Amino acid sequence: DGGITQSPKYLFRKEGQNVTLSCEQNLNHDAMYWYRQDPGQGLRLIYYSQIVNDFQKGDIAEGYSVSREKKESFPLTVTSAQKNPTAFYLCASSPENYGYTFGSGTRLTVV
């Protein structure tokens, strides 16, 4: 079955630590996205990539980094520079303008 897989489902980060969230899709979609979801707020775009080896900053890119070495994979690294990383992170992919297929999300908590 085609789909988009995020891992891990839950992740705990210590202060000053970098962590990487995985996102893999086998839908052959060109575009992939990372969103952050906080309670009572809409999804906010962190980074997006429309093609391999290229990515663009979204609205809240500070403290995050990404790579797009393969079409299927778009990992997100939450760096120590992100001062408030506790949130629910959603990865999505899409063919051109047909809306998203979302992953099941990763809940990141700072301990």
Place this chain on the structure above:
Amino acid sequence: KNQVEQSPQSLIILEGKNCTLQCNYTVSPFSNLRWYKQDTGRGPVSLTIMTFSENTKSNGRYTATLDADTKQSSLHITASQLSDSASYICVVSAIKDEGTYKYIFGTGTRLKVLA
């Protein structure tokens, strides 16, 4: 400014009842509008997608309407079930100058269906 506003913020209904969720947008130029259902702790799942020329689209007990003139959409849920308890998110797609697309998310309506 491109914005998507949803109302109500939260809603509680009894099982079997109908309800309607609202989405107003100021997105331009408009491309399409999609309703998603998001269960707690899960990723959103698409319910419907509507383009400029479509007024109504149904998916089982879910019926979405779109009025492109007033820039309003609604999602009507018929004969609600306990499993309808979720957040419902309205997403509007706008065409950017370079021909790519930007997605603007509403903050969602949290629906709780009680037995």
